[in-house]
Amino acid sequence: MQIDAVRGDITEQQVDAIVNAANSSLLGGGGVDGAIHRRGGPEILAECRALRASRYGKGLPTGQAVATTAGRLPARWVIHTVGPVYSSGTDRSPLLRDCYRNCLRVADELGAVTVAFPLISAGVYGWPADDAIRQALNTLRDTETAVERATLVLFDEPKRLLAEQLLAAR
Structure with missing residues (x-):
């Protein structure tokens, strides 16, 4: 699988599937x-509500992934995953890696060959960005998948540069 890192807006990526760093409610945030949710429109929320009413009444568990339509986004699907909240006292890295692995599994089930990922858990969930980038890239590299290209979409240039350095180092 080709892996690249770009600075940009994940809602503008021209890919088969966009990964959403969702909260467990699946109802936006x-x-x-x-x-x-804003850019994709009400179709995404409608499918998320249906998932809550059926399979995920208590919310999507951390590390798991599920797909919906992409609504008005330039993708076919949104793959929602719930990242772990960072804790300096508890190693939650396996859950973070599960997010990436399960998103690739769902992408394979959908037949998606191009997937754009945000930096899961590195925002309000407090995961240190440098470690989140390492976890993401290592997991994407090490996971068997039919996905042909995974793009890590980063919000700022320093994070993109770090990701590029880590990609080049291996």
Whole structure:
């Protein structure tokens, strides 16, 4: 799989699937989640509500992933995943890696060959960006998948540069 890192807006990525760093309610929120729901339109929220009414009555568990339509986004699907909240006292890295692995699994089930990922858990959930980038890139590299291209979409240039350095180092 080709992996690249870009600075940009995940809601503008021309890919088969966009990953949403969702909260467990699946009903929208701030950051990436809010941007995807606002730009994608009410179709995404309608499918999320249907998921809550059926399979995920208590919300989507941390590390798991589920897909909906992408509504008005330039993608076919949104793959929602709930990242772990960072804790300096508890290693939640396996849950963060599960987010990426499960998103790739869902992408494979959908037949998506291009997927754009945000930096999961590195916003309001407090994960240190440098470690979040390492976790993301290592997991994407090490996961068997039919996805042909994964793009890590980063909000600022310093994070993109770090991701580029880590990609070049391996």
